[in-house]
Amino acid sequence: xxxxxxxxxxxxxxKSERYLHTPSSFAKQNLHYVQEVGKLQSLIPHKCIRExxxxxxxxxxxEGRGCLTVKDKEYTLKSGDCAFVDCNEHYEHISDxxxxxxxxxxxxxxxxxxSFYELFMKHNDFxxxxxxxxxxxxxxxxxxLMEMKDNRDLMSELRS
Numbered sequence: 001x002x003x004x005x006x007x008x009x010x011x012x013x014x015k016s017e018r019y020l021h022t023p024s025s026f027a028k029q030n031l032h033y034v035q036e037v038g039k040l041q042s043l044i045p046h047k048c049i050r051e052x053x054x055x056x057x058x059x060x061x062x063e064g065r066g067c068l069t070v071k072d073k074e075y076t077l078k079s080g081d082c083a084f085v086d087c088n089e090h091y092e093h094i095s096d097x098x099x100x101x102x103x104x105x106x107x108x109x110x111x112x113x114x115s116f117y118e119l120f121m122k123h124n125d126f127x128x129x130x131x132x133x134x135x136x137x138x139x140x141x142x143x144x145l146m147e148m149k150d151n152r153d154l155m156s157e158l159r160s
């Protein structure tokens with residue numbers, strides 16, 4: 001994985017640590033694979049707008065508040081809230097001005113992720129957001145994915 005620190009790019013907007021990963025052809029064909037994983041602290045509110053990305057995203061709000069819009073649905077997120085987003089669709093998010101958020105996230109993909117996403121949406125009343133009482137478990141997984149940054153072998157892809 002490649003480490004990127006957004007402080008180099010936008011020192012007055014966010015502070016983040018993220019790792020990009022280029023999956024093997026085996027992973028692309030057979031696994032759910034990590035594309036990017038990281039944590040971010042918003043220093044000032046800024047709108048992040050994305051669409052038409054071949055990726056799925058899980059966001060966990062660690063602290064603070066913010067707003068997520070997926071297609072035309074707007075969600076207010078707070079600590080302990082998660083979002084599951086199809087990044088091919090239009091989405092945007094912004095941190096709260098008075099209670100800036102800290103996020104953890106993972107972008108991932110794979111041959112069966114779309115089916116998993118559709119099943120999630122169906123059973124979550126077509127809502128991209130849910131609240132978790134076990135955020136620490138999600139943080140642990142994201143931390144483990146970040147720790148695997150230097151491993152570029154089949155075993156690390158299977159673990160991730």
